[in-house]
Amino acid sequence: MTSSTRQVIIFVLGMIAGIFLISQLAFREDKRKPEDEKTEAAAAKAITPPKVPKQMTLFGEKVPLERQEIREAFDRELIYNYYNEGHILYILKLADRYFPQIEATLKAHGVPDDFKYLCVAESNLQNLVSRVGASGFWQFMKETAPGYNLEVNENTDERYHVEKSTEAACKYLKAAYAKFGNWTAAAASYNCGMGGYNGAATFQRTMNYYDLLLPEETNKYIFRILAFKQILGNANSLGFQLSKDDLYGQFPTKTVTVNGSISNLVQWAADRGTNYKMVKKLNPWIRGRTLVAKPGKTYEIKLPG
Structure with a gap:
């Protein structure tokens, strides 16, 4: 057998072995049964409702x-x-x-x-x-x-x-x-x-x-x-x-009683060691940039404590 013939035979055998291996990998049977796949999918997506108490x-x-x-x-x-x-x-x-x-x-x-x-x-x-x-x-x-x-x-x-x-x-x-x-x-x-x-x-x-x-x-x-x-x-x-x-917890605060109007809340807050943002956050009922007090009415304003 000549050297060139031997090389051709080796090449052909290698091609056959490769095709066989690929076919086995591509078409091998999945041993899992279809019902097993369904069970696994259901388990992964399982959603259970909260229980309704018998009495409330x-x-x-x-x-x-x-x-x-x-x-x-x-x-x-x-x-x-x-x-x-x-x-x-x-x-x-x-x-x-x-x-x-x-x-x-x-x-x-x-x-x-x-x-x-x-x-x-x-x-x-x-x-x-x-x-x-x-x-x-x-x-x-x-x-x-x-x-x-x-x-x-x-x-x-x-x-x-x-x-x-x-x-x-x-x-x-x-x-x-x-x-x-x-x-x-x-x-x-x-x-x-x-x-x-x-x-x-x-x-x-x-x-x-x-x-x-x-x-x-x-x-x-x-x-x-x-x-x-x-x-x-x-x-x-x-x-x-x-x-x-x-949990968020409560802000530590102190309360200041006010019985008159506040024309500048920014300055009023600064004079008390805080800022406009915190005054508004702790007292969301103050809607404007000022506080106009009704005659005879007092307000309790929370400040950071």
Whole structure:
């Protein structure tokens, strides 16, 4: 056999071996069964709903969770909020700062502690402005705020004052409780108004919220409050685990009483060892660049402490 013939044979054999190896790699059978692949994919994407408790109270009143339509309405709001993780985490951080103030005011006015969750449902503990102009933690309208002792003008808007707006909410809720005879109805009327709730209750011959067909927003309202109570009140066991360092906490402050106008807030802040930014941050109810005091009225302004 000549040398050139031997080289050709070796080349051909090498080509055959290479083609065989490639075919084995390209077309080898995957030993995993299709059902195994489906199981693995399902496990990776598994989503489980939060459990609806068998029993709950809201505002100290029993929630009839034994009724299917009530349980499903609660389940809907629970799922929606539970899986909005970033939303819940941020509320938990803010709650550490604001819940102590809200809880103390509710207690002082004899209003059930659970109403702090109504505040969450209204504003997520932020000074929001709704599309119709309701503002602050408790979402009071500009026109109705003065009736609850909240001053509103171009320089001052006490809807943004946590303690004072909470006091105003207490005044409303106690009046609604006196009218309807239970706190759940009072809470629902916070959404649709006393007139709206009373009209529906009169037509349907019951004051019981859970027996009433109300506007869709009000139909969901109590269950949204209930969902916040369940999630925020059981955050750790539901997987929302925050350390103390994760929470925002309260700013150390001191209070200065003012009984006259402040024409230059920038200079006023500087004279007291702080700045305009911190005065506005700690006192969001001061809306303008000045503070115009009404005759005989005093204001308490928080400063960094």
